[in-house]
Amino acid sequence: MNVFLYIVIFIIGTLFGSFYTLAVYRIPRKLDIVHTHSFCPKCGHKLGFFELIPIFSYIFLGGRCKKCKQKIRPRYLILEILSGLTFLAIAFALKLDVYNLNIEVISKFIFIALYLILIFLIAGIDKEERKIDKGVLYYGFAISCLYIIYLCIMGETSIYRYVMYLVALIILLILDCEKQINTAEVSYLYQVLMLIVIMLINTGIIPALGAILIVILAIGIVKGLYTLKNFLNKSKKESTNMKALYKFGFLLGIANIIIYIGELYFIYH
């Protein structure tokens, strides 16, 4: 029975994955993510029901659009599988068991799934465009409020800490809006800070601060190696692909989820 549950969870994960690929493509282009049917970006061919099934459709169609035979980037397939595996890892960490399901574990799983949507979208868009979408951050704000209400109902004792996070989030939001009004551009820094506060609310102190530490260390090591390489080559020009390093939304998101799954495993096992 448990095998069946885990298969269902994997399939749900891949469905979420196919939604992320669509949303990561559409949100920065300001396209509708709910009502418009999925289509091939090259010929506009609308995808039929069977073409919407994650993984299998990719394999059966040989990774090409049915109509124009344009190659579909394997990135979509990889993201769908990764999303399925992430869901599986969380179910495993939470020790989900058909014979021992309780409302607390189920609601925890649902909140994590809602949070994963946020992290996958932030990480995906940031990796592609190096920006954090404000609409996605508003979504993060909404699920954070929901989670805090849930914690209140469950009798969380340190609720004042969450209220402080919320205040910080609102201040950052105001600062960002003010900057947008004055300079007509959004602040990447404020948005990364908002993301960190959202991480603190939804995953707790260790996964949020641990992610910052790991990202700073990783960037420091890579930058150090580049500097050393440039020094040895006696060139002062900084390599152009260094900019790819500073995708904080992407890096923090990935690190945060990995540490969080690890922490859940230790709590529930």
Ligand SMILES: [Zn+2]
């Ligand atoms: Zn096509």
